[in-house]
Structures are given as structure tokens and as C-alpha cells.
Amino acid sequence: MKEIVVISGKGGTGKTSITASLAVLAGNNIVVADCDVDAADMHLLLNPDFAYAEDFYSGQVSIIHQDLCIACGKCLEVCRFEAVLVNNNAYSIDTISCEGCGYCSKVCPVNAIENLPRLSGKWFISNIKTGSKMVHAQLDIGADNSGKLVAKVKNEAKALAEKETRDYIIVDGSPGIGCPVVSSLSGANFVVFVIEPTVSGLHDLKRVYQVVKKFNIKAGCIINKADLNLQKTNEIKVYLNDEKIIHLCDLPYDENFTKAMVNGMTIVEYHQGELQNIINQIWEKIKSLV
Known part of the structure; x- marks a missing residue:
């Protein structure tokens, strides 16, 4: 071959x-x-007929669990990628800006931030x-x-x-x-x-x-x-x-x-x-x- x-x-x-x-x-x-x-x-x-499709994961992305977040702002202070968003005192992560470094999860005092595998695309096998x-x-x-x-x-x-x-x-x-x-x-x-x-x-x-x-x-x-x-x-x-x-x-x-x-x-x-x-x-x- x-x-x-x-x-x-x-x-x-x-x-x-x-x-x-x-x-x-x-x-x-x-x-x-x-x-x-x-x-x-x-x-x-x-x-192609896209007969087989599978998600492709690569890298990580952070998410903030709203039920645990105390809005202390520590994640916003340490993020160097401007990925932490604040709206009406509710904190969230912009997944496009997030580099998945995990620094925010390290400084969170209540473990409200989790790093998860990032869905980066799909791959296919087609006839x-x-x-x-x-x-x-x-x-x-x-x-x-x-x-x-x-x-x-x-x-x-x-x-x-x-x-x-x-x-x-x-x-x-x-x-x-x-x-x-x-x-x-x-x-x-x-x-x-x-x-x-x-x-x-x-x-x-x-x-x-x-x-x-x-x-x-x-x-x-x-x-x-x-x-x-x-x-x-x-x-x-x-x-x-x-x-x-x-x-x-x-x-x-x-x-x-x-x-x-x-x-x-x-x-x-x-x-x-x-x-x-x-x-x-x-x-x-x-x-x-x-």
C-alpha cells in the first residue's frame, strides 16, 4: 500500500x-x-454519503457549575484569555476563548469549575x-x-x-x-x-x-x-x-x-x-x- x-x-x-x-x-x-x-x-x-460519523475530542475546556458558583470573581482575575464572562453577577466560560489551561479551576475556592474534554469536530467514513x-x-x-x-x-x-x-x-x-x-x-x-x-x-x-x-x-x-x-x-x-x-x-x-x-x-x-x-x-x- x-x-x-x-x-x-x-x-x-x-x-x-x-x-x-x-x-x-x-x-x-x-x-x-x-x-x-x-x-x-x-x-x-x-x-460522500457520511455513512459513519464520530465526534473528535482534543484538548480541554472549562465550565462553571452555576449551582456551586459563589461569584467570588477569582476565575476572572486569573484568566489571561478573557474567557470568563460576567452577566448579572453570573459567571460563565466563553468556550471559543478558553484555552483549557485549567488555572481557573485551580483557584476556585468551592470547586465550581471543571475541565472537560473539548469537542473539536467530527470525522467521517463515507462511500x-x-x-x-x-x-x-x-x-x-x-x-x-x-x-x-x-x-x-x-x-x-x-x-x-x-x-x-x-x-x-x-x-x-x-x-x-x-x-x-x-x-x-x-x-x-x-x-x-x-x-x-x-x-x-x-x-x-x-x-x-x-x-x-x-x-x-x-x-x-x-x-x-x-x-x-x-x-x-x-x-x-x-x-x-x-x-x-x-x-x-x-x-x-x-x-x-x-x-x-x-x-x-x-x-x-x-x-x-x-x-x-x-x-x-x-x-x-x-x-x-x-
């Missing part, structure tokens, strides 16, 4: 659209893992339109520990792939270089960068590749909308050659990409043309490389 992770240095490069297209081409021989938990959107293209399965998740608004939720999604995807003897796991990673990206890369066999030919695109490629190098993972790059800025495309190719990153392909700008998304489809389903042929070649090349 091989794990392929698709990432980008920033959002909006076409990463998820391309990942979903690869998933469609792979058919039922894969498990898909949507690890972009902060802004998950692969479900818009793969039609998708390709006949395969997808593990995905949704982080709650204002919740942290997205790296831990990514790890949960990846571990469940691996277990599912092993159970159903699938050859590949395709992971849609988070944009950027933060904790969710690091968590996405753990255990990967091959990384695909999706980059646009812009000043920021080349800069972001350099940043995210520095992260990938720490993992010593073989990597390839797709330059999306490559024909919009040929000078910058050539600069990216020079960087790929210098760093020995495999240049997987150039994708031309094509409005059918957007039309496919509007119709809830991947480009390989929507349009029988150049893009479909190129992405099919990408998938065959990735399989040969891993």
Missing part, C-alpha cells in the same frame, strides 16, 4: 480539484483521505461515487489541534486501506507549512506539489519543499495554469531541476476546470479533452514512481 500526499504552499492552486481527479481515475483501488480539515471541500466533488471510500473530517469553528485531527483521519484511512486491501491512499493535504501539513506528510511515500506560476507560487513551493526535505520523501510537481506566466513557469522548472523534484506536467488554463466544479464534478468526468488526457498521464506516472 502506497500513500500519496498532494499539497501546496497556499490555498486556491487547484490542489483539491486535481486530487479528486486522481481519485476518480484510481477508481475503487484507493482510499481517499481529506486532510484539509480546517476547510474541507473534497466532499463537494466526490459525493463515494467512485465505488471506494473516503475518510474526512470537519474541525469546529474556532477549534484548534487540527494537526491531531489530520493524524486521526490518516490513521483511519490507513486502517481502512489495509482492511480492504487497497493499493493506494490519496491524501488531500492542507495548504501552507503548518502542523496540519506536517501531520499529512507523516508516513507518505510520494508528495505532489500543485503550484501556480506566480511570484508567491514559487516562494511557497520553496517553503513547503523545505518541510518535505526533512521527511526525505520523493516529490513531484504539477504547474497549474502554466501558460499564464511562461517566465515564472520557466523559473519554477529551473528550481525543480536544481532540487531534483520531478516535473510531473504543465496544466494549461482551461475554464472547463471551473465549469466542472460548478457542476460538482472533476475535470476528468466533465470534459473529454486535453486536461483529462494530461491528468490521466499524471496518475500513470505517479503509480510508476511509487
